[in-house]
Amino acid sequence: MHIGDTPQEAAFRAEARAWLEAHASLRDPAAPAQEMDLATHVGHCRTWQATLAEHGWAGITWPAEFGGRGGSAIQSAIFGEEQARFDVATGAFAVGIGMVGPTLIAHGTPDQQERFLGPMLRGDHIWCQLFSEPGAGSDLASLGTRAERTDGGWIVNGQKVWTSLGQFADWGILLARTDPTVPKHAGITYFCLDIASSGIEIRPLTQITGVAHFNEVFLTDVFIPDENVIGSIGDGWSVARTTLLSERSFIGSGTGQWGVDDLIETARRLKRSDDPVVRQGLAAAVCRARTLDYLGLRLRTAMSQGRMPGPEMYVMKLAYAKHWAATADTAMAILGMSASLGDFSPTAASHHIEGDDRWPSMFLTQYAIRLGGGTDEVQRNIIGEQALGLPREPAADRGVPWKELALR
């Protein structure tokens, strides 16, 4: 057990920091977070990803043979911690680098790896995830988007939803049903979809804060060639598990700050940090944040040692969601009635409380963290099974062919 950097890690951190200082400018911690419209944000992401790739900092945990740095999860976290201090944008590559890449490395053919991994690393291709459907949320495996055989490939029809940044994506990973006559998990195939294909309509969904981060995606007779099937036909669920596990171990692999410094700064600026009741809230936020640190370190230790993390992965996600909800709650109590004022969209020209609209905005979107990547309830059920060894709840649909379920 060793909690600080080892000498090797300290050297890596110094190298990363030196490179970052040479290629990016520091974020001004006193200034409010730089908000921008999504298109601008995505543009910045592309540019920065290209810079990372050019200098060998893209895909830190990817094996070198696929263009990555061949580093450990801990190195990746160290780079992330250092990078967080700089004024650079990375979010648009979270799905590609964090989820699609590991999936293709595990399940793709050499040709697929060759075609997709390079452009992803270099920032040329932004990827989106086409998994959820209006009728298939927590019960993702009940999805109904159909892919039917045609000459040299598949014709896809259906509707997807909650597609992050779909309106800016070049490629998508798509789950579609290729065999409705078998039980729900067995008839799904995993595809890579060129978003430029004809028959795709993308409609942004406006959220409470006025942002349209998510999209609905309508697929009408969309053709996907055979070479874009990942894994075997009908084996999409097991390929998707790699993607989803990458997502879950990714959620909460944050920077170690977890908003706590900002919260304390808000309390100080509003002269509330000496209030004993407020202080309880600040200290509780510190407790939660430090816990996220160690939970994260434990996860990264497992990954760096080449182990697949166990149910502790799900703790991270739940603790993360709870932390943000409680932190936003504490901040709202500090802001008082001012929190009810202001325009919470990131492109708003005026902010009522300079730099502090992020808290109401966080409060209003906290529940999204509890839903994305699996609801709190689903995660707890998994913990019950995997960590506590509790038998599964009886499932009403086990073994039933999907097409019979669809008729219910």
Place this chain on the structure above:
Amino acid sequence: MHIGDTPQEAAFRAEARAWLEAHASLRDPAAPAQEMDLATHVGHCRTWQATLAEHGWAGITWPAEFGGRGGSAIQSAIFGEEQARFDVATGAFAVGIGMVGPTLIAHGTPDQQERFLGPMLRGDHIWCQLFSEPGAGSDLASLGTRAERTDGGWIVNGQKVWTSLGQFADWGILLARTDPTVPKHAGITYFCLDIASSGIEIRPLTQITGVAHFNEVFLTDVFIPDENVIGSIGDGWSVARTTLLSERSFIGSGTGQWGVDDLIETARRLKRSDDPVVRQGLAAAVCRARTLDYLGLRLRTAMSQGRMPGPEMYVMKLAYAKHWAATADTAMAILGMSASLGDFSPTAASHHIEGDDRWPSMFLTQYAIRLGGGTDEVQRNIIGEQALGLPREPAADRGVPWKELALR
């Protein structure tokens, strides 16, 4: 809507108070609650119940034809509020007066009412409840105690548990299975059992605090004559519902103080009442206590208007359990490490913190409130069905004969 006493209620209150002043002494609010061993407590209960009966204050809500006062639920609550200020004991008659009486009035034959109600009112008979079994807790209807036909009555074999004050009881209400071949709710019969019958063994269960309030009751070839069956054979579940609803509407029909004055007094005595964090806890306790007041008033209004209370009955029980847990928690934080010391049994000779061992004791027994009279979870499920109209969870045992369930 009217929240204070009406002139008629004020007159009733004055009458009750005058009578109480003439027949009992005031409790000293500054002195710690008078703790005593259970047998002494039960003796005090008998004496006081006899005094109440002699002067027409027993069974306030019972119809006059059964020896009651024929009053309203609100009058009963007013009497309870006034009585709480006096140094009298009533707990041993809670099951009889509060639960068995209403059941016999609703379902008993004139002969049964004649035989049982008078002695109960006069304090001659203490009643206990023989419902729960080791294998039948939340799922009470799965109970397995068997009653088999014999000449002129029934022979009962089985085991009951969580029988409050069973060791002091004269009579018990007993649920036993008279027909194992029908689904579980249909084969149960409701009996009155003379505790002096042969074949009954009662073993007190010691609890965490050292008190033995509950008992296990072993029934071996116990004979119950036909005239002690309440309602029809096999109809015991519907008779029991009257008893259980009386129990639930009884839980939380407290005094309006709900421990809050004591909590504030504890904080003041330990010089913590000015601590802003402690004060949040005290104020939250007040919020919960006032809520219990109004929830209780709403329930009593319904009963006084002759309406059967709806799902709001279950709110009372849940709010009550939550209040006591949170109040004990607040008190423990005020006591600090002192709360870990002391003998929590009511007969202990020495108390570490004068008069304050009740808080650790309350903390250690809080969960009992969440279990007795139906667990929190069961109550919430009922609320889901009855208040929110949510469909019931699929039951694995619906319509299955009890004897087949017992084999599973």
Place this chain on the structure above:
Amino acid sequence: MNFDLTEDQQVIADLAQQILAGSMDVDRLKAAERGSGWDPEVWSALAEANLVSLCLPETVGGSGMGAIELALVAEALGRNLAPVPLVPTVVTAMAVAEFAESGTHDELLAGVADGSVVLTSALASAGANDPLLPGVRATPTANGWRLEGSKPAVPYAAEAAAIAVPAQLPNGSSLVALVRTGTDGVGLAPEKTTNHQPAAGLTLDTEVSTADVLGTAGDEAAEVTRWLYEHTVAAMCSIQVGVAEGALAMTSSHVTDRQQFGRPLSAFQAVTQRAADAWITTEAMRVTSRNAAWRLGAGLDARRDVAVAAWWATDGGQKVVTACQHLHGGIGADIDYPVHRYFLWGVQNGTVLGAASAHLARLGGLLARS
């Protein structure tokens, strides 16, 4: 003691629900959000049904009812998310009727009664300050008082004919003045609010006549401020009860209809138990807010009762709408689906009422003094 509504009260509650449920629909709400933030037609419908004049004196066309009847209309308002200035208008008008010199404001109150006049009060203050502490200064002039200062987030200020403003006198005591909008030195800067209803920051450098002072300038005026504050808070708690109830009704339908894993969501206890908890909280909000309103209507000291109701409305109300939002899953995030409005209203009300900890601190202060 009787917690049941009287027959008259039940008629009022039913009428309010009937009118608001009949008037409001998602298209009207969207139109209001895109436009001015409120719905004058629904306001007219309420006025025509005598629900705006309900609590005004009969001398100005009202029905002489009080805080509990207002609470019932407010519950219906929250349940149907009606964007109308009921609470600021009616509470301010009731204060004018109660504290202004008799007969001096009959025209204004008659306008309120027929729905043509909106009124409001400037009670909020930024940060965690005491809501009873005025942020405006008053100095005497020949014919009245000069008012200087500012107040944030006055609901419906731009729509109102007059604003009740507490102000502090040089000697530390206070007054409550009725400031006419549109007069010189009364500045309004629109503010965006979480639930899209209109509000404005108010800046004052203006004069009011003695006739427009509610009650008497001096220490008694603190009582007028407290009266405005307590009646406003109690009525907002009632709106929050309706919001929680409406959110929960929509959620119950959703979890019954939506299937996952081969059964409706409501067949999963994780869902049912959370919905049941939200219902319990809603009932606690209902009994405490009705109690606070009843005590105000009966003219009794309601300081503790208002704090208790406000704690539930803030802490409990936000928990209920957050649970409802969560139980809707992804669909709740799409503003084309209506449940998010309950969330926005619940957050807005919870925030404007003040942090839950502030209500507990106030209540703790009252306990300490007792």
Place this chain on the structure above:
Amino acid sequence: MNFDLTEDQQVIADLAQQILAGSMDVDRLKAAERGSGWDPEVWSALAEANLVSLCLPETVGGSGMGAIELALVAEALGRNLAPVPLVPTVVTAMAVAEFAESGTHDELLAGVADGSVVLTSALASAGANDPLLPGVRATPTANGWRLEGSKPAVPYAAEAAAIAVPAQLPNGSSLVALVRTGTDGVGLAPEKTTNHQPAAGLTLDTEVSTADVLGTAGDEAAEVTRWLYEHTVAAMCSIQVGVAEGALAMTSSHVTDRQQFGRPLSAFQAVTQRAADAWITTEAMRVTSRNAAWRLGAGLDARRDVAVAAWWATDGGQKVVTACQHLHGGIGADIDYPVHRYFLWGVQNGTVLGAASAHLARLGGLLARS
């Protein structure tokens, strides 16, 4: 960075678990509860396995390990509810080894190492006082110091050969003295504790020699007190992790075995979700307590880390054991069924560690200073 235990640490954890799981059973626990409150045989078994001497210097027969290794033994202790004086003895002995003049206490420490000597520290103070504030006065004498005052609830005081006691000097600075029990003027009054382990109130009117002062009298002594406090708290947090883990394991079995409504309790989400939450809390307790122990072992500033771990152990630990007690239903109320011991231990540890709000206040104070 590496959160995994080293191979050596894993061996220690496994050994502790093996010995304690092998030694403890319900009958032994009942016997201890009826008798002295603790189990000297299990204590001997731990000593024989070199688990008591683990963190003592090699010069007195120890293995020279530190706080993290102690934490692993403490986790096993809590998991198996072993009523032995591990934490007071080992932490006090480590402090003697660290702060007493070299070689002066080798005999005492050798006794600790072989299991024949129990030690303890008097750290608790009644009410919500600062645990670092001594409640005993020290005045200089010819050969040492006179100690007067009292301390409540010293764990295993009557069983201990010596007690480390922080005391305040007339000039406001402090010292930490090793007081020999059984000498004149050292009074002990047995106290009942929630989990039945022995404790006593200590009254002092006695003299100690200069050699029995740990470190130097004066301001530095506050560091010795802090050292004792932080090591004790961190180790108790580790016990609490074990308690939570053990309670949860027993609960998982119970809800899997117990059938109601035709299925195991664990098939009801209301049960599963609560158990899962308890597991999450246990993991948070584990990572924060191991971090605190690691930092202490590495000689780093661990004030915040100890406060974070203590908050989880108190607030979270009590939540876990309460949930486990609840999920056992009625059977948990019967003291013939063993789960209640986890509840009693969890409550005891949570209470002795201090209220959760006190840890947050301490942490808040550290934040304010940063």
